[in-house]
Amino acid sequence: MDVATNREESAVPPLPMAEARLIARRFAEPDPKIYWPDFLLSAAAGWGAFAGAALSPLFSPLQFALIVVSALAHLRAVLFTHELAHLKKGTFGTFRFVWNIVEGMPFLVPSYSYTGVHIDHHRPGVYGSTRDGEYVSFGAGRPWRTVGYVLLSFVLPPLLVVRFLVLTPLSWIVRPLRSVIWRRLSSLAIDLSYDRHPPNKEDDETWLAQETATALLVIAVAALIGTGALPLSLAFVWYGVTATILFVNSIRTLGAHAYRYSGDAKVTKQEEYLDSVNVPSGDILSKLIAPVGLRFHATHHLFPATPYHNLPKLHAALEAELSDNRAYLSTSRKSFADALRRLWKDAAAADRRRAGERADAAA
DSSP states (O other): OOOOHHHHHHHHHOOOHHHHHHHHHHGGGOHHHHHHHHHHHHHHHHHHHHHHHHSSSSSHHHHHHHHHHHHHHHHHTTTTTHHHSSSSSTTSHHHHHHHHHIIIITTOOOOGGHHHHHHHHTTTTTTSSOOOTOOGGGGGGOTHHHHHHHHHGGTTTHHHIIIIIIHHHHHHHTTTTHHHHHHHHHHSSOOOTTOOOOTTTSSOOHHHHHHHHHHHHHHHHHHHHTTTTOTTHHHHHHHHHHHHHHHHHHHHHHBOOOOOOOOOOOOOHHHHTTBBOOOOOOOOOHHHHHHTTTTBBBHHHHHHTTTTTGHHHHHHHHHHHHHHHHHTTTTBBOOOOHHHHHHHHHHHHHHHHHHHHHHOOOO
């Protein structure tokens, strides 16, 4: 991180963490009575619109509209994987199983692809470093990298199909490929160079069953489309919905942090929080872009175990009850457009500083 950012963060008073922890205790309990209807209604809306899109005339305005509706509903349902990563092991077992069947497997993102990776993102000493698969230094220079990251959304769906349709079955025969797939092709990460750790206690214990079942599902659907039992248009609708999910989620991801760190940075809890973003705005667009509590991403980084349905309440309580809330409120943005504008501005400023330093060195 550069000197300008250090000055910026040093001007912020310390977070009163002892007070914040006492407040957060009131909001720590997940409620299955909220999880189940929210997830099931979102998934039902997503699959209903998906079916409507598949039955609509190919490339018609109605089909495109239903693809967008399906994608937004499925985005909410898919992002429950974030909750699964934080729920205590041994709890919500049926919910985890149903989520994998209804959302994880059909969109080729079974829960094991995220659980261990995301826990690393919250691990002390890992956040913002080269070992953090969910961190890229977007705010530290080269602003056009953010555009490349967003455009990747339209390339990833066919690569996911190849991963499960071709590479997974091939690894059943070519055993050394198994390790390569786990390390390089089994993580929902934004850092494409991320090298995943070997399977450990932080990962889903059923990861092999999830992967095998997902591969068999893809093989079965491909066979049915290949034989004409299912229409080819189904593949187009799946691509459209999946790419739209990834596109919207890429906007949310870019708006989740300031991404100021680069290299093997080691940051404090306050520095991690100040590098994260809240978008407490209640506008419908923010809620659609970042459902399941993810508008309060900075608050989540303070208290990762807080269930999504309590994050708005925790945010309001911290804002109202902290004796000094200046540091807490400093991470808030007016909207995701504001968060992205600041990210681009930070990256461009970092480029200008580096250009100036090179010019001074050459003089």
